[in-house]
Amino acid sequence: MSDRLPGFSTLAVHAGAQPDPTTGARATPIYQTTSFVFNDADHAASLFGLQAFGNIYTRIGNPTNAVLEERVAALEGGTAALAVASGHAAQVVVLQQLLQPGDEFIAARKLYGGSINQFTHAFKSFGWNVVWADPDDVASFERAVTPRTKAIFIESIANPAGSITDIEAISTVARKAGVPLIVDNTLASPYLIRPIDHGADIVVHSLTKFLGGHGNSLGGIIVDAGTFDWSTGGKYPMLSEPRPEYHGIRLQETFGNFAFAIACRVLGLRDLGPALSPFNAFMILTGIETLPLRMQKHCDNAKAVAEFLAGHPAVASVSYAGLPSDKYHQLARKYAPKGAGAVFTFSLKGGYDAGVSLVSKLQLFSHLANVGDTRSLVIHPASTTHSQLDDDAKIKSGAGPDVVRLSVGIEDKEDLIADLEQALGA
DSSP states (O other), X not given: OOSSOOOHHHXXXXXXXXXXXXXXXXXXXOOOOSXXXXXXXXXXXXXXXXXXXXXXXXXXXXXXXXXXXXXXXHHHTOSEEEEESOHHHHHHHHHHHHOOTTOEEEEESSOOHHHHHHHHTGGXXXXXXXXXXXXXXXXXXXXXXXXXXXEEEEESBOTTTOXXXXXXXXXXXXXXXXXXXXXXXXXXXXXXXXXXXXXXXXXXXXXXXXXXXXXXXXXXXXXXXXXOOTTGGGOOHHHHSOBGGGTTXXXXXXXXXXXXXXXXXXXXXXXXXXXXXXXXXXXXHHHHTTHHHHHHHHHHHHXXXXXXXXXXXXXXXXXOTTSTTSTTHHHHHHHOTTXXXXXXXXXXXXXXXXXXXXXXXXXXXXXXXXXXXXXXXXXXXXXXXXXXXXXXXXXXXXXXXXXXXXXXXXXXXXXXXXXXXXHHHO
């Protein structure tokens, strides 16, 4: 190839992959093995001591997973990545490197319900404390900063409402506070938004969603932007202090702009163990090859469906940033000019009961707890994904009792609209 930088679609197909050197296989093989043979005792020692890169044990790394990691890092514009078992696992591994017991992180209030639950309840047992801020009020993030703050966490496109977060503005707050900005880019995918271009230091995904795209494989990934100085102020000892497990190596000093990805692998994944199956990595890699085609179709369909719902008499309101009337439309034009994503919510005039009734009457839309599938999906968040929240928290997170969430697939838009029309009419 020439010196020209490959485009996004080319990277989606080729980044990280080469024909198998032994067999010539063009598709990345599934290295379905637990462990790998060492050349000799010195080779083994160098791998275990972080003096050489290579394969030891699939819990720590695997050649199939490595292709996936390199591909997503290339698509996001990061320096390195680490694939793990799920999006939730990615969040645990990331924050384990940053927080000590008693530390705090600030999170946008508009998040996936499972993340709200994880941050509020599960992380308490680690002594990690979440402080909530309003993504529509950037100053609320600044007010939430304390000496114990170690990170800020947001979603680029918030689940379930599909609202767009002002990444650059919140990045400015993170820089001032001297902490990294973590962006969950699951709903946007790097095809629509690349958070690193707007000031993110760490990007996480649920690979289960749009990157995999077919609803068949769980996975998560962490992308290191290589932009944060982990030695600043001694805030991040996991990266800046000598690691006794590795004979006193300082990860920041040794690995530079991909030190965070290394820490997640050799301190987080190694000890916590949420390894991604090589088979799932293979399935997700295959999905990524068509990511640009799928995401554009998702967005085009979602806009058509949102426009239909906005004009339906049974619908009270539609929250989709692709509509010119939406409060997030200007942010969508800035951050996601190719489309505002495929996940959004709408409110029904009949309230909670109407939402529950609608999902039971839809035929083409599948009623299930997932997004980012080729198939169109529907759920009533207040009775499912956000049911653990009280009513006030549901409303603040965009999952009020009258709200229905759609994840619009790649079917013919006319069929999707017809299904919604019959269900709303019924």
